[in-house]
Amino acid sequence: MKRLLLFCTTAALSICSQAQDLAGDLTLHRLLIPGEEWQLVVDKQGFVDAPCAGDDDNFYFSDMRSEQGIFRVTPDGKVEPFVKAKGVSGMKFAPDGRLYCAQGGQKRIIAIDPKTGETSVLATNVQPNDLVVAKNGHVYFTETGKKQVTLLIPKTGEVRAVDIGITAPNGITLSASQGTLAVSDYRGIHVWTFRVEENGDLSAKMPYMTMRTAPDTAASDNRMRAPDYKTASGGDGMATDTRGRFYVATTMGVQVFDPTARECGLLTKPSDKAITSVMLAGPKHEFLYVTAADKIFRRKVQGEGVLFFK
Amino acid sequence: MTFNFPLRPLRSALGAGLPPIYAALLLGVATLLCPTKARAIDDYKLGPLSMEQADVPKGRVIAHTNFASKVFTNTTRDWWVYVPAQYDAKKPANVMVFQDGHDYIGLKGAWRVPTVFDNLIHRGEMPVTIGIFINPGHQTSRGTLTNAWRASNRSVEYDSLGDRYSRFLIGEILPVVAKDFNLTTNAEGRAICGASSGGICAFTVAWERPDQFRKVLSTIGSFTDLRGGNLYPYLIRKTERKPLRVFLQDGANDLDNAFGNWPLANQMMAASLRYMDYDYKFVFGDGQHTSKHGASIFPETCRWLWRDWKEKGL
Numbered sequence: 001m002k003r004l005l006l007f008c009t010t011a012a013l014s015i016c017s018q019a020q021d022l023a024g025d026l027t028l029h030r031l032l033i034p035g036e037e038w039q040l041v042v043d044k045q046g047f048v049d050a051p052c053a054g055d056d057d058n059f060y061f062s063d064m065r066s067e068q069g070i071f072r073v074t075p076d077g078k079v080e081p082f083v084k085a086k087g088v089s090g091m092k093f094a095p096d097g098r099l100y101c102a103q104g105g106q107k108r109i110i111a112i113d114p115k116t117g118e119t120s121v122l123a124t125n126v127q128p129n130d131l132v133v134a135k136n137g138h139v140y141f142t143e144t145g146k147k148q149v150t151l152l153i154p155k156t157g158e159v160r161a162v163d164i165g166i167t168a169p170n171g172i173t174l175s176a177s178q179g180t181l182a183v184s185d186y187r188g189i190h191v192w193t194f195r196v197e198e199n200g201d202l203s204a205k206m207p208y209m210t211m212r213t214a215p216d217t218a219a220s221d222n223r224m225r226a227p228d229y230k231t232a233s234g235g236d237g238m239a240t241d242t243r244g245r246f247y248v249a250t251t252m253g254v255q256v257f258d259p260t261a262r263e264c265g266l267l268t269k270p271s272d273k274a275i276t277s278v279m280l281a282g283p284k285h286e287f288l289y290v291t292a293a294d295k296i297f298r299r300k301v302q303g304e305g306v307l308f309f310k
Numbered sequence: 311m312t313f314n315f316p317l318r319p320l321r322s323a324l325g326a327g328l329p330p331i332y333a334a335l336l337l338g339v340a341t342l343l344c345p346t347k348a349r350a351i352d353d354y355k356l357g358p359l360s361m362e363q364a365d366v367p368k369g370r371v372i373a374h375t376n377f378a379s380k381v382f383t384n385t386t387r388d389w390w391v392y393v394p395a396q397y398d399a400k401k402p403a404n405v406m407v408f409q410d411g412h413d414y415i416g417l418k419g420a421w422r423v424p425t426v427f428d429n430l431i432h433r434g435e436m437p438v439t440i441g442i443f444i445n446p447g448h449q450t451s452r453g454t455l456t457n458a459w460r461a462s463n464r465s466v467e468y469d470s471l472g473d474r475y476s477r478f479l480i481g482e483i484l485p486v487v488a489k490d491f492n493l494t495t496n497a498e499g500r501a502i503c504g505a506s507s508g509g510i511c512a513f514t515v516a517w518e519r520p521d522q523f524r525k526v527l528s529t530i531g532s533f534t535d536l537r538g539g540n541l542y543p544y545l546i547r548k549t550e551r552k553p554l555r556v557f558l559q560d561g562a563n564d565l566d567n568a569f570g571n572w573p574l575a576n577q578m579m580a581a582s583l584r585y586m587d588y589d590y591k592f593v594f595g596d597g598q599h600t601s602k603h604g605a606s607i608f609p610e611t612c613r614w615l616w617r618d619w620k621e622k623g624l
Contacts, residue, residue, distance in 0.1 A: 027547075028548065028549075028550060028586075032550065034587075214472060214473070215470070215471045215472030215473075215538075216472075217470065217472040217473065217474040222466055224465065224536070224537065225537060225538070226471075226535065226537060226538030226541070227470060227471050227472060227537065227538050253550075263548055264548070265547075265548040265549060265550065266548060266549045266550060267550045268549075268550045268552070272521075
């Protein structure tokens with residue numbers, strides 16, 4: 001009887017091993033859904049980027065090599081032209097209902113009214129890579145080449161550097177509460193965070209999340225010890241969910257962190273192509289989308305994207 | 311199925327909280343009451359499936375020497391290819407790669423893989439599979455190698471994390487074999503095996519390249535801190551499950567040294583694979599750092615690794 005009991009306990013434990021996860025642990029078991037793998041949703045584009053969620057069930061993206069520029073994917077999977085804007089590498093809907101777009105090639109940030117298609121220029125002489133728009137209308141964008149994070153206040157037209165020094169600031173997002181700004185370093189291993197002040201300034205800068213990189217087999221050659229790891233994460237586009245998790249597209253895959261910067265885990269890339277960005281969008285904003293060269297993949301997760309304009 | 315033996319079973323089970331004299335008495339009584347003779351540790355023997363059978367067709371073994379690698383420059387190594395009698399050039403054959411190939415290839419050696427494959431393929435218990443047996447590299451500057459276990463580049467190639475060994479295997483060795491034989495490109499039909507450092511090497515190849523290898527057999531695997539491999543149990547828990555089938559074997563009397571404790575490391579690996587719901591099997595015996603246990607259960611292990619080969623059309 002004792003043996004039987006022991007066997008049953010062992011069996012039960014092995015079936016639901018993750019049941020021992022602590023309540024606060026946002027493990028992969030609390031993110032991934034068994035059987036929900038990456039699915040191809042957009043194919044044969046030029047080069048896709050700027051994945052974006054709206055206040056609806058559609059998913060929006062940019063094809064940087066097409067004349068049309070911005071497309072949307074409807075819940076039933078149809079890819080439709082949305083608004084025209086060439087070479088957009090990052091975009092978000094703003095509280096004013098317009099779509100704010102980073103057009104690095106034209107050194108500007110524009111706003112497009114989705115109803116009329118009317119385009120306004122919000123900032124010029126900038127080199128935006130990616131952007132995020134807060135509920136108060138403040139726009140933060142990365143100027144990767146200038147190692148700079150820049151603030152744009154559309155109401156006043158003010159544009160100013162709010163951080164200089166991250167090696168290659170690339171992806172950018174806010175925390176679920178919008179009290180923290182997070183910026184991924186493409187050529188480093190950290191996602192840096194800042195406190196967002198009311199006037200738009202950034203303070204309390206720190207290398208908050210540490211991204212995983214692959215062993216650097218060239219550098220680690222012949223020593224009897226653990227390898228050196230690559231120092232460039234390829235940290236790119238970012239997303240945030242309502243539980244406060246951060247998602248970063250990196251060379252190794254999508255890396256997910258909990259609100260306290262602990263690693264939740266690494267999701268495998270859907271193909272051997274580099275992924276440039278990640279976003280929670282689609283029905284209930286519960287689908288994780290990644291952009292990978294000419295393709296977009298998505299998978300359902302146990303996480304709901306935050307819409308910062310709401 | 312997981313077997314959890316404490317490292318020193320008798321001392322911890324009987325000695326806990328008892329004065330030594332009582333513990334010794336207890337042990338004596340237990341020995342007297344025990345109906346069978348006490349078994350020596352690591353006492354594992356090869357079974358009939360590891361022996362040549364008269365009515366079973368035999369595959370052939372092709373020996374290669376002096377492989378010059380571009381990934382591991384200035385090294386040389388011997389290697390072998392086993393081709394089963396049932397091989398048909400019109401059908402892609404499955405592949406199983408063995409590290410420390412010299413230990414597996416011999417018909418009178420520890421593992422006798424060609425004989426086991428002959429028997430299992432003949433019985434339909436594993437599919438037609440070409441075996442590739444690779445020795446670790448030896449630096450040409452170090453002169454002639456007299457003992458294959460002492461190959462100078464072994465630890466660099468096997469214990470290192472990362473994709474370097476898989477680049478050598480997939481980019482250099484497999485294309486040479488594929489020139490002469492029709493090899494499957496289906497990762498489900500490609501297995502990789504090794505013992506000790508060869509065991510962690512096999513796991514690393516599949517971990518890095520699940521698109522190329524999805525079946526892993528590790529015995530007495532060195533998931534310890536020789537070159538950072540002790541990290542795997544933690545990486546597994548924080549990495550989306552890869553589509554791998556993993557067999558692990560170790561023994562309670564395996565190594566315990568400055569680099570780590572092999573029995574504990576393998577139990578950690580098994581626990582992590584369980585935590586992430588991998589398709590895995592862990593056999594834990596009382597062996598030492600030898601291949602006796604691994605080789606004795608090798609036919610059974612192959613059956614387990616290839617158990618659904620017919621349904622999968624391998």
